[in-house]
Amino acid sequence: MARQKTLRELQELPIIKGFRPLWLRPRxxxxxxxxxxxxxxxxxxxxxxxxxxxxxxxxxxxxxxxxxxxxxxxxxxxxxxxxxxxxxxxxxxxSVSQTHYLCEECQHRLSLPLDAETPALCPACGTERLVNLNDCFVRGCQRCSRCK
Ligand SMILES: [Zn+2]
Ligand SMILES: [Zn+2]
Missing domain, CATH: 1.10.10 (Arc Repressor Mutant, subunit A)
Incomplete structure (x- = not known):
């Protein structure tokens, strides 16, 4: 039987997917x-x-x-x-203890309980460009400009 791995709990998620070097073509x-x-x-x-x-x-x-x-x-x-x-x-x-959102428009960050409803609008700038970072990092959401 496979041993259950201990999950490391995260308080935050990154707001970037990574880095690429200046000067060099990213490979x-x-x-x-x-x-x-x-x-x-x-x-x-x-x-x-x-x-x-x-x-x-x-x-x-x-x-x-x-x-x-x-x-x-x-x-x-x-x-x-x-x-x-x-x-x-x-x-x-x-594992994440909250759902983390990032606004693609104004970079506002928001963390809500896992069972809370997804906000329709960014509370800071009022646009619909709020991205669920949990989705982005767990499976690549394919919806936001970062994952496409
Ligand atoms: Zn915003
Ligand atoms: Zn995404």
């Missing part, structure tokens, strides 16, 4: 894939300055797991930077 065949839990650890540790213990608590995993994810993420970013490779953020063993 997506050589792109590096950064998993969503790797993005989350970099966000919590490098961006917010949290300790690995604090990140572990938020992600509901052990401290050594966070350290392992962190080291893998740093290695990938280092390779992308030095070798001039694009990277994509996708996949991973993750």
């Amino acid at each position: 997506y065949g050589r792109a590096i894939t950064l998993h969503l839990e790797e993005y989350e650890v970099l966000r919590l540790v490098d961006y917010e300055g949290q300790t690995h213990e604090e990140a572990a608590e938020l992600m509901k995993v052990s401290r050594p797991t966070v350290t392992r994810i962190y080291e893998s993420a740093r290695k990938k970013l280092g390779a992308a930077l030095v070798e001039g490779r694009s990277f994509l953020i996708e996949g991973g063993d993750v």
Whole structure:
């Protein structure tokens, strides 16, 4: 029987799908894939300055797991930077505790409970260009300009 993988809980989702290098033609065949839990650890540790213990608590995993994810993420970013490779953020063993939206018009961000109804309009600018980031990252929504 396959062992149930422990899912790493995410507080946020990225607002970009990845990066491509200036100067070089992006070669997506050589792109590096950064998993969503790797993005989350970099966000919590490098961006917010949290300790690995604090990140572990938020992600509901052990401290050594966070350290392992962190080291893998740093290695990938280092390779992308030095070798001039694009990277994509996708996949991973993750769960999200909320639905995250991003407005393609004004970049407004919104997080709602998973069972809340999808808002029709962006509360900040009133356009219909609110994108469900959970959809984008889970399966590639094919609806927003980012996923097409
Ligand atoms: Zn907006
Ligand atoms: Zn999308």
